[in-house]
Amino acid sequence: MELTFEHSQKIADGHTPQAWHSPDQICQVLYTDATGRIYSVDTETPFGNFADRTFTAPLLAAPDTGARHLTIAYLPRMNLWANWLTGNTHRQAVFLLKQETNKYLVDGSMTFSDDDPGVSLSLTLENPAGIIAAEGTTEVPPGTRVSVYFRIGDSSRIALGQYYLDRIVTAVGNPRVDLTARNVTGKLLKDQTFDEDNTFSGTVTAVLVEMLEDAGVVNHRVESVGATINIEFPPNMSYFDGLQSVISTRNGWQMREDASGTIIIGSPAYVQLFMPPGTYSFERGRDCFGREVTRDDRETYSRVCVHDREFAVKAWRDVQFIETWNLPRKKTLYVEAPEGTTQAQAAAKAEYLAGRLADVGVIESFVAPFRPQIQPGDAAEIAEPDRPLPRLLGTITQVGFRFGRSGFFTDFTVDSGGVVRKPRIRDLIEQISGRRDVGSAKIS
The missing domain is CATH 2.30.300.10 (Baseplate protein-like domain - beta roll fold)
Incomplete structure (x- = not known):
């Protein structure tokens, strides 16, 4: 017997590959890596075209290690089952396939902020005959994941995030239903607390990864550093606040969530590798x-001073505003530099700060x-x-x-x-x- 494949393409390095093709022209491939962790990649196949596809970056599909004998079973337009063996334990994951609600969309909104990775989604949908939610039952209970994409014509779709429903509001006689949801940061990190599992030790990277996985976040990228930390959190502290506490020990580090629901933690340069600014x-x-x-001139200054704690080292610089501001001559921003800062370093930092403050x-x-x-x-x-x-x-x-x-x-x-x-x-x-x-x- 001879098998002839019309298209051939390397997708990833791994073992036991399994693939399925969805009704909306998405091909997903599951496979295990060298440590037996299950990863997923997917691609769009517009009009059934499988030639020269560009697959997404690998995402962790399950937290198990040492997974073997990965297989999937697909009931078209209904369910997908993934089965594997971890140690002597058989695992089965059931994926309910997507319910397309595009035709029911009335209006939606979401807001992203640079100082908070948490994002809220609001949707208003048509609800004919209670197809989305009714008095006695709902097809989308709280916790249901909502994936939002934008596509115009036959263009590739642009992901706008992964969200988990918090609230579904229906009213008798109202032909519409209102939904609110939050992303991974809001649902998994801000809602959950450490409880009794509140002590962590190891490298900063390992501690952050352990905290994320304890919170159920399987898709994450954390910058690798060798610095170690031993930290204990109050049992009632949220995972989000705990993560921010660890991140604050690394100067300039930040946490962001991308459109795929992946949590990214690291220095600005590391985060920009995956979310480059334009x-x-x-x-x-x-x-x-x-x-x-x-x-508003409340956060503007006419001078800046960088100094050490004892003011033995100090450097002043005037701010030359691009805008015309009528500020008091000695409205000065004092910034304390770490111990050991030299006069030359303080002067350079003051010069840089004064230049940046000119635009504020x-x-x-x-x-x-x-x-x-x-x-x-x-x-x-x-x-x-x-x-x-x-x-x-x-x-x-x-x-x-x-x-x-x-x-x-x-x-x-x-x-x-x-x-x-x-x-x-x-x-x-x-x-x-x-x-x-x-x-x-x-x-x-």
């Missing part, structure tokens, strides 16, 4: 409309056509009729999406004090001062 250009009055401009104080809010690829941390530049060249406004700090029958819009806020690929002013001050806030956690 620069987006808009034309005022054409594809971008300003809604609000706030000029202007926050602009805009509404634009739907741009699902925009994320907090991107930069925005705008072309205006009276300016020959586009003007860089600053860093996008908040992004909101509104979609549905009333239209598709992107709301975003730009902070003039932000510079793409550079830390925000408040983050910069914390880095210079070496400030480490670990809340009520105990580090030994």
